[in-house]
Amino acid sequence: MSDGLLFGIYPGGATGDDTGGLATGPKDDPERIRAALDRLRPGGRPFLVRGYISFVDADDTREVTQSPERVEQYAGDGLVLDLVAQYQSRSGDVAGYVGFVRDLVRRHGHRTATLQVTEEPNMTGNATLDGYYPRVREALVEGVVAAADEARRQGFDRLRVGFNTTPLFGPGADFIASVTDLGGERFVDALGYMGLDFFPDVFQPVPLDRLYDAVTGLLGMHRAERLAPAGIASEVPLHITENGWPTGPDRSPERQAEVLETTVRAIAECRTTVGVGAYTHFTLRDADSGVPGMFHSFGLLTDDYEPKPAFATYQELIARFGG
Numbered sequence: 513m514s515d516g517l518l519f520g521i522y523p524g525g526a527t528g529d530d531t532g533g534l535a536t537g538p539k540d541d542p543e544r545i546r547a548a549l550d551r552l553r554p555g556g557r558p559f560l561v562r563g564y565i566s567f568v569d570a571d572d573t574r575e576v577t578q579s580p581e582r583v584e585q586y587a588g589d590g591l592v593l594d595l596v597a598q599y600q601s602r603s604g605d606v607a608g609y610v611g612f613v614r615d616l617v618r619r620h621g622h623r624t625a626t627l628q629v630t631e632e633p634n635m636t637g638n639a640t641l642d643g644y645y646p647r648v649r650e651a652l653v654e655g656v657v658a659a660a661d662e663a664r665r666q667g668f669d670r671l672r673v674g675f676n677t678t679p680l681f682g683p684g685a686d687f688i689a690s691v692t693d694l695g696g697e698r699f700v701d702a703l704g705y706m707g708l709d710f711f712p713d714v715f716q717p718v719p720l721d722r723l724y725d726a727v728t729g730l731l732g733m734h735r736a737e738r739l740a741p742a743g744i745a746s747e748v749p750l751h752i753t754e755n756g757w758p759t760g761p762d763r764s765p766e767r768q769a770e771v772l773e774t775t776v777r778a779i780a781e782c783r784t785t786v787g788v789g790a791y792t793h794f795t796l797r798d799a800d801s802g803v804p805g806m807f808h809s810f811g812l813l814t815d816d817y818e819p820k821p822a823f824a825t826y827q828e829l830i831a832r833f834g835g
Contacts, residue, residue: 516835517780518625520560520594520792521826522754523549524580525799525815527807528640535807537800537815540580544817548796549591552823554831560625561586562753562792566598567612569605587623594753594792595620596628597655604646606654613655614662621668626790628707628753629655634677634687653695660702676707676753679730680738689742700743705789707753708734713771714757714806720770727778731786749789752779756794758806759820769822773829780833793826 523545527535553559563583568574580586587593597613613629621627633648635641642648652675659673680687692700710730712718718726735750757763757771772793779788798811812823 517783517788517833518558518560518790519552519830519834520562520790521549521552521796521812522562522564522792522794523586523796524563524583525795525797525811526577526579527795527799527810528638529805529807530638532639532644534640535799535803535805537798537803537808541817542580542582542585545580545796546586548813548817548823549586552827552830553590554827554834556590557830557834558590558592558625559830560594560790560792561591562594562596562794564596564598564631565616566600567609568600569603569608572600572602574600584620584623592625593620593623594626594628595624596631597659599630599633599642599645599648599651599655601645601647601651604651606647606651609651610654610658613659617659617662617668617671618666621663621666621671624668624671626672626674626705626751627659627663629659629673629675632676632678632709633691634680634684649691649694652691653699656702657695657698660704672704674703674705674707674751676709676751678709679734685738688738688744692742692744703744703748705749705751706739706744707751709754709794710752711755711757712775720774723771723774724778727775728782728786731779731782731788735786746787748787750787751790751792752788753792754794755791756810757822758809759798760806760809761804763806763809765820765822768820769825772822773825776826776829776833780829 566577630642632641633643635643663671795810797813798815799808801814
């Protein structure tokens with residue numbers, strides 16, 4: 513493990529909401545996105561740029577979404593891709609998805625650091641998330657194995673393949689173990705990292721003076737009680753694949769900066785004991801700053817790319833804890 517965290521951000525505007533739809537607003541501005549990415553990355557350090565590309569059935573009337581559009585345009589000069597291959601097949605087309613994943617590796621593997629196979633496959637009740645779709649566990653297993661195999665074939669030795677979940681509690685606590693049981697040794701051996709999406713103090717309030725302990729406690733629990741029993745070794749790094757805090761009515765920009773500072777500091781200061789390798793913030797800019805709903809306002813910038821206080825906070829955290 514390196515001496516510091518690998519940082520990154522999702523630079524698109526669109527975000528999924530809790531109804532199965534998308535929160536959208538003004539179109540992305542690639543020039544302003546690239547300028548903001550350059551400001552976040554001090555000293556030419558490697559930096560992850562997260563992008564979502566979806567697989568749907570050939571006869572599906574939905575558009576194949578990619579957010580941000582042409583995410584590959586932001587790669588280069590130390591900016592590397594963190595690609596998410598979403599599985600959105602209504603027919604359960606696992607073979608088609610495997611072909612899609614292999615094609616992503618062939619096309620983008622030379623500029624990709626991390627390839628995440630499926631998005632939140634443990635979440636079953638929301639059509640924007642992959643757990644909603646049939647045969648998702650099979651798609652996850654076969655997709656991870658295929659992506660790792662294709663990376664070896666193409667000589668992309670630095671590309672890590674993984675998958676993510678949300679925090680796992682209650683009846684869903686054994687999700688990761690169920691997937692490793694299904695995939696067996698070939699699946700576990702293909703994993704280069706494990707991802708975790710979590711949003712403390714967003715969907716369930718956490719007092720600021722308890723946030724640090726809540727974050728470190730959750731990460732320690734996830735490693736010890738979810739990953740280890742599933743046979744995922746401590747050498748496989750945990751990546752925070754989505755984390756953020758929205759502004760809006762009764763959610764001040766100042767509070768966003770405080771939550772970000774406390775959360776990232778907690779992650780960085782427990783990274784060695786828990787085995788955290790990377791942190792990706794969600795998101796760079798608001799989907800639509802004029803809409804009061806929380807899903808439109810996760811950005812460190814407004815929708816016209818004006819910085820909130822948390823933008824400078826993230827710059828400082830990257831400079832302090834980056835590897």
